[in-house]
Amino acid sequence: MNITENNGIFIIETENTQYVLSPDEAGRLRHIHWGKKCKRESFVLPAKRGEPNSNHTSLDEMGTEFIPYGSTCYRVPALKVEYSDGCREALLKYKDYKITEKDGKALLEVFLEDEAYSLSVTLGYAVRENFDIIERFVKVKNNSDKNVLIEKIASAEFTLPSKRPYLSTNFNGAWGSEFRREETEVKNGTLIYETHKGTSEHTYSPCFILSQDATEKSGEVYFGALAWTGSYKVEINRDYSGVTRAVIGLSDFDFSYILHADEEFVTPSVYCGYACSLGQMSNEMNAFAVENILPRRYAKEPLPVLYNSWEATFFDVSTEGQQLLAKKAADIGCELFVMDDGWFGQRKDDHAGLGDWYVNDVKFPEGLGPLVDTVKKLGMKFGLWFEPEMVNPDSDLYRTHPEWAYHFDKRTPSELRNQLVLNLTLPEVREYVFNCMDSLVTKYGIDYIKWDANRPFSESGAENLENPRECRLRHIRAVYEIADLLKEKHPDLQIEACASGGGRAELGALSHFDMIWTSDNTDPVDRLDIQNGYSLLYPIKCMRAWVTDTNRHSRPSDWDYRFNVSMQGSLSIGGNLLKYTDEELEIHRKYIALYKEIRNTVQFGRFYRLADFRNDGIYATEYTDENKTVLFVCKSVNSFFAKRNYRVFLDGLEKDAEYKVTYGMDERVYFGDYLMNVGLNFDMGGTLESELVIFEKA
Numbered sequence: 001m002n003i004t005e006n007n008g009i010f011i012i013e014t015e016n017t018q019y020v021l022s023p024d025e026a027g028r029l030r031h032i033h034w035g036k037k038c039k040r041e042s043f044v045l046p047a048k049r050g051e052p053n054s055n056h057t058s059l060d061e062m063g064t065e066f067i068p069y070g071s072t073c074y075r076v077p078a079l080k081v082e083y084s085d086g087c088r089e090a091l092l093k094y095k096d097y098k099i100t101e102k103d104g105k106a107l108l109e110v111f112l113e114d115e116a117y118s119l120s121v122t123l124g125y126a127v128r129e130n131f132d133i134i135e136r137f138v139k140v141k142n143n144s145d146k147n148v149l150i151e152k153i154a155s156a157e158f159t160l161p162s163k164r165p166y167l168s169t170n171f172n173g174a175w176g177s178e179f180r181r182e183e184t185e186v187k188n189g190t191l192i193y194e195t196h197k198g199t200s201e202h203t204y205s206p207c208f209i210l211s212q213d214a215t216e217k218s219g220e221v222y223f224g225a226l227a228w229t230g231s232y233k234v235e236i237n238r239d240y241s242g243v244t245r246a247v248i249g250l251s252d253f254d255f256s257y258i259l260h261a262d263e264e265f266v267t268p269s270v271y272c273g274y275a276c277s278l279g280q281m282s283n284e285m286n287a288f289a290v291e292n293i294l295p296r297r298y299a300k301e302p303l304p305v306l307y308n309s310w311e312a313t314f315f316d317v318s319t320e321g322q323q324l325l326a327k328k329a330a331d332i333g334c335e336l337f338v339m340d341d342g343w344f345g346q347r348k349d350d351h352a353g354l355g356d357w358y359v360n361d362v363k364f365p366e367g368l369g370p371l372v373d374t375v376k377k378l379g380m381k382f383g384l385w386f387e388p389e390m391v392n393p394d395s396d397l398y399r400t401h402p403e404w405a406y407h408f409d410k411r412t413p414s415e416l417r418n419q420l421v422l423n424l425t426l427p428e429v430r431e432y433v434f435n436c437m438d439s440l441v442t443k444y445g446i447d448y449i450k451w452d453a454n455r456p457f458s459e460s461g462a463e464n465l466e467n468p469r470e471c472r473l474r475h476i477r478a479v480y481e482i483a484d485l486l487k488e489k490h491p492d493l494q495i496e497a498c499a500s501g502g503g504r505a506e507l508g509a510l511s512h513f514d515m516i517w518t519s520d521n522t523d524p525v526d527r528l529d530i531q532n533g534y535s536l537l538y539p540i541k542c543m544r545a546w547v548t549d550t551n552r553h554s555r556p557s558d559w560d561y562r563f564n565v566s567m568q569g570s571l572s573i574g575g576n577l578l579k580y581t582d583e584e585l586e587i588h589r590k591y592i593a594l595y596k597e598i599r600n601t602v603q604f605g606r607f608y609r610l611a612d613f614r615n616d617g618i619y620a621t622e623y624t625d626e627n628k629t630v631l632f633v634c635k636s637v638n639s640f641f642a643k644r645n646y647r648v649f650l651d652g653l654e655k656d657a658e659y660k661v662t663y664g665m666d667e668r669v670y671f672g673d674y675l676m677n678v679g680l681n682f683d684m685g686g687t688l689e690s691e692l693v694i695f696e697k698a
């Protein structure tokens with residue numbers, strides 16, 4: 001880790017990569033290099049550039065670090081402002097820089113300024129010891145006495161080195177089908193991944209992954225993931241000269257921000273890197289998130305095996321019913337019992353009750369006390385479901401405060417799942433939501449909150465704001481604020497981010513919440529695809545994965561299969577334990593105990609996507625650390641075309657070390673090189689077969 005300045009050239013170095021930038025003779029901050037390391041003295045100041053012709057400009061062609069709209073820049077800008085005198089262009093010039101180092105983190109701040117309007121822009125680049133990830137963010141400060149209107153502000157702009165087209169990987173998902181990987185070649189024009197919904201959502205992820213010839217083990221990959229739970233925009237453009245650029249940050253759709261005199265605006269961070277394979281990218285991001293992004297309290301602790309009541313009881317919760325489930329859950333080894341939706345207000349189904357965060361006294365005549373006591377006496381922690389940002393029109397809250405939901409006076413608010421979004425930009429709404437949650441957490445000693453959000457914004461009027469176009473931004477800031485305040489007041493509280501399944505699986509949520517509900521789809525075969533996509537950039541330990549009764553698509557799978565899929569993340573149980581036979585409960589007991597033995601390796605080890613359905617007909621994942629190596633192999637459907645013998649080559653092992661099989665295959669000792677070069681054979685002639693093999697390292 002190192003950041004240096006030499007003759008006006010800034011060189012940012014991580015363990016294995018280098019990022020180089022420098023102001024040019026005109027004071028523009030130019031991009032010089034991103035990728036493998038070169039000798040520092042090789043870099044020279046960026047060349048002066050003439051105009052190519054009267055229609056294509058040097059500003060459009062040069063590599064820059066944060067180009068504003070203005071002058072002869074016509075390409076995708078990183079910043080667009082309007083000044084109070086009507087000038088709608090910014091002109092940023094390099095002023096100065098500062099390099100600081102503290103607690104294993106080095107930070108370069110490059111100060112730019114639009115002198116005519118006293119607007120200063122600081123580009124931040126932070127690196128941490130032992131990691132190949134660079135954190136980038138931008139601060140804009142208005143040093144004038146007039147307002148400045150920000151119409152677009154990205155967190156970073158990137159210029160990629162090769163003129164060959166890159167392959168962009170993102171997702172094409174929806175509710176129940178999050179993280180379906182999709183590759184698009186960026187040949188010409190602009191590829192945009194964006195949401196206007198006000199919250200990050202299921203379709204794409206706020207990230208870019210741009211690769212050439214990339215596999216799990218080889219190639220070149222440039223990537224960046226935005227830590228933001230709201231509307232975002234990722235623009236990837238390849239211009240007429242073959243240069244690919246990416247601009248990533250807040251969405252500018254129906255957005256602007258009034259920057260008052262003396263005010264500073266800080267963008268969300270983007271975590272970016274260069275890797276020599278997709279596997280390397282994922283491992284870098286996985287380890288980095290654990291070490292530097294997740295809320296500190298639980299970042300390095302393995303997550304407990306949780307039981308969640310949703311699929312067992314849906315809205316039909318009661319003291320007795322939940323107590324019965326809790327006893328079974330504790331008996332099979334669960335460590336945390338979460339009661340999902342249905343416990344509050346007049347909640348019988350999804351038509352009523354959201355916003356009324358008091359305990360339903362028909363379902364829980366003595367409050368939650370008896371249930372919480374049972375759960376705690378059984379040695380488990382207790383968790384509760386909330387959907388804090390929402391309100392049902394059929395609720396006491398809405399009847400008292402209809403004006404607390406976002407609305408336009410002359411429009412009928414559109415309901416989705418019979419609910420509306422609360423205007424969290426109103427201080428009294430934030431206070432109400434916080435107080436409701438805080439008082440329940442305090443009263444019952446709640447250890448865990450599942451924070452859900454089941455619809456995007458609509459009719460997003462917020463007349464309380466000087467500039468209502470700030471409402472989506474301010475809403476997400478309020479979500480973070482409430483979550484942070486809860487954690488501050490209850491330091492041991494864990495919070496799970498959920499949004500109709502995996503609608504909030506991104507690094508913004510993971511900066512404030514401890515884990516993620518990845519998808520409402522608990523079908524194990526679908527789930528493997530979802531987990532594969534998620535694992536590209538997001539931390540394995542945060543990926544909650546339930547074993548349930550779900551046998552969607554008439555594709556019944558056995559318990560081994562379901563466990564072998566869910567144990568690849570943070571194992572959780574979500575089925576109706578009351579219906580299970582003793583034999584089925586014993587299977588649960590066995591796997592939960594087994595998971596506790598391997599979870600350190602799964603949640604914190606290096607991991608490898610060894611095979612996937614698309615390319616190999618089977619799915620294989622390996623997790624490995626100093627003590628253990630865990631291998632999961634899952635087959636989907638069998639057909640006459642399908643082979644029955646599959647060979648899996650392990651990865652990342654020490655070639656001379658001995659690995660002893662302790663579970664799943666005949667006991668035998670293998671050398672690392674054998675497992676990696678000769679591999680293991682799996683004879684799987686049927687449909688939905690799976691294997692789990694555990695090795696202890698000698």
Ligand code: GLA
Binds near residue numbers: 340
């Ligand atoms: C969403 C969540 C589910 C469950 C329900 C409850 O759909 O994704 O896990 O909590 O809400 O209504």
